[in-house]
Amino acid sequence: MTDHREIDRIVTAALDEDAPWGDLTSETLIPADATATAELVAREPGVLSGIDVFAAAFRLVDARIAVEALAADGDAFDTGAVLARVQGPARGILTAERVGLNLVQRMSGVAGLTARYVAAVAGTGARIVDTRKTTPGLRSLERQAVRDGGGRNHRRSLSDAIMAKDNHLAVLTAGGRDLATALREARERMPHTAHLEVEVDRLDQLDAVLDGGADTIMLDNFSLDDLGTGVQRIAGRAVVEASGGVSLDTVAAIAATGVDVISVGALTHSARALDLGLDVVISAGPGASGAAP
Structure with missing residues (x-):
């Protein structure tokens, strides 16, 4: 679960964006003492998050x-399911409605898509993980949604692990510098608690990266045959991660090559918001003692 302080920070920013000087519509049309009960209803099947x-x-x-x-969070549901009930001052319910829906729809969309990827690799031992391809400002929530869908999280930020990608390696080996030596020197500068991941896009890079002491090796945009070869050559000396070209159509075959981790940017950058609605089911006008239909 995301820390409540982080949730409040994100939601407060969203509310400030949506009603910077108040909700003009609700404050004009809705009596201050009106109350309402509304239900969060699923318009399609999915997995709840948020x-x-x-x-x-x-x-x-x-x-x-x-x-x-x-x-x-993490519960699967069918069309028509009532997921939550909201009761209280009607003005406030109407003011908060869009922000609350936007976030729970987004998170549930990510959770549902993640669950489909996790189901596709069931029994293989491969983990489905997210990437940093998240919506700016919503990373904490989208990472939670991946977990709610049964997936795992990759590094949270640039501050959490050392991950040498293709552009890092290009700079590191400029002028013909030996990759294995450069990685070993980098390990000497690393905190002892840090993790080193190195991305490769060719099989002929594996020996140098292994010699350099990588903890995880990412095989980026490899063919299925080359993934299998890479797993065999690494032979347990590092965690093997597959990335690139991953879709629901390809993920099972990628998992079958024996990789340990499959990182999927689509979990967050391509997830469709789930169709959820907030329906007022009871409303009471000013001074009402009971609920009106």
Whole structure:
């Protein structure tokens, strides 16, 4: 679960963007003492992610609004399922509605897509992980959504691990410098707790990268045959990650080559927001003692 302080920071920014000087429509049309009950309803099947984020949108607008979760993050659901119930001042519910929906729809879309990838590699031992190809400002939430869908997280940021990609290697070996030596020298400068991952795009780079002491080797855009060869040549001396050209159509065959990890940028950069709606089911006008239909 994402830290509540992080959730509040992200949701507050979204609310400030959506209603920078208040909700003119609700404040004009809706009586201040009107109340309502609304339900979060699934318009299509999926996997839930972000129920705490959804609830935070209403809490941060008006602490009197109560959100009852009727499903938990990671739960699969069918069309028509009621996932949460929202009760309280109508103005606040209407003000928070769009932000709450935007975030839970986005997160549930990521979770559902991740679950499909995880199901496709079931039984192979390969892990499905995300990448840094996330929506700016929403990385924490999208990483949670990947976990809710059964996937795993790659490094969170540039500060979390050493990952030498093709452009790093081009600079590192400029002037004919030996790659293995350059990597060994880099390891000497690394904190002892750090992890070194190196991306390669050709089989003939493997020996140098292994000699350089890589903890994880990413085989980028390899053919299936070359992935299998790479796994055999690495032979357990490093974690093997496959990346590039991964889709729901190809991921099972990639997993069958024996790689340990498959990183999938599409989990976050190509996930479609799930169709969820917030339907008012009971409303009470000013001074009402009971609920009106």
